[in-house]
Amino acid sequence: MTDLAILYEHPEWFAPLFAALDRRGVDYCAIRPEGAWDPAGSPPPARVVFNRIAMSSFLRSGEHPIFHSIALLDHWRRGGAAIVNGPEVLAIDSSKARQLSLIAGLGLAVPRTRVVHRAADVPDAAQAIGFPLVVKANIGGSGAGIVRFDSLAELRAVIAEGALPRSIDGVLLVQDFVPARDGTITRIETLDRRFLYALDVAGGGAFDLCPADACAAPGAPAIRMQAVGPGATLRDAAERIARAVDLDVGGVEVMIDDRDGTPRFYDINALSNFVARPIDVLGWDPHERLVDYLLERIERL
Known part of the structure; x- marks a missing residue:
């Protein structure tokens, strides 16, 4: 074999x-x-x-x-x-609702969120969260299925048109729009449940901050990224998440809420392409460590 x-x-x-x-x-x-x-x-x-x-x-x-x-x-x-x-990791990867529940269960901060499966429940969920907010599909994919709303009237109009984002499992998240400090998120990559490297990522489309060139849609704005040491608190939190998910290889994304400085974890990604141009950005190639593993x-x- x-x-x-x-x-x-x-x-x-x-x-x-x-x-x-x-x-x-x-x-x-x-x-x-x-x-x-x-x-x-x-x-x-x-x-x-x-x-x-x-x-x-x-x-x-x-x-x-x-x-x-x-x-x-x-x-x-x-x-x-x-x-x-394995399949449990893929099942978590395919549900942002499950990801947020897992992260919050570890005592880590997440964006304020309500999970719904009926369009009729979205306005009440939105009023519980407050504006601005985003409505997002339960499954990730290069920022697809995420729409920002700045008022209840705007949201009600989109609901009336039947134009809310669609999720392949019928589940939607109504979530606080978190102003990320300096317009930057941090992507922390793990391997065998331990820290591998981290990047600060900014730019890109409205919600697409994938750090691999292969993810970029044609004509999308370029993203800016640099290798960073995320600090012990964020590093330890990412490793706790990886252990809880039983994640062999993958990334955890976090942003610093500019309103109060709280790190808010919002995504677990079991599919990591690793950073584009790793020698230029990191000084080494993480694929070699992956092959070792x-x-x-x-x-x-």
Whole structure:
């Protein structure tokens, strides 16, 4: 059996990972979530399977693989494979409501939020939060499905038009619009539940601050980023979140609320492409550390 399989959807994002695996001579296969699988058969394709399914896949195809892949990864694990970023991680990644509940349960601050599934409940939720606010889809994806509202009248008009954001699971978040200090968020990357690196990210579209060039939509404003030491408090918090999620590799995003200086954690992202131009930005390539980790997982079996 092959040592490692990479389950991925985007045709370009993982070229740096594949190149790093090739340089190290790792025995692996790359698999797209296509075709059919047999719940009474379909053995795992490798001893270790690395899940690289992106939440933004629903933006590229209505026939997205997110929920299909949750079931498939669970099936392969039942068949004896070790799954890196397993089905439970993918399930948390696909629900911002679950992410915020988990983060708040750790005693960390999140933006004030109400979770709804009916448009009729949005006005009451909005009045509980106050304006300005955002209504966002329950699943992430390069800032898609997020709309800012500055008044109840504006919100009611959009509801009447049936033009609220749509979420693939029918769940919406009504959330305080947090003014991020200096217009900057911090993305803290973790590997094996420990700090790997952090970036301050600013610019981009209204809500799209993905630090990888591959995420950028054509014509979107460029983002600015720099490597930072996030400080012990934020670093420790990100590691606590990663442990609570059982996150093998992924990022945690936080912004400093400019109104009171509170760090507010708002996103867990199990799909990290890592920073674009890592040598220029970080001075080292995190893909090499990721390959080290994958080899360690293979050696444990």
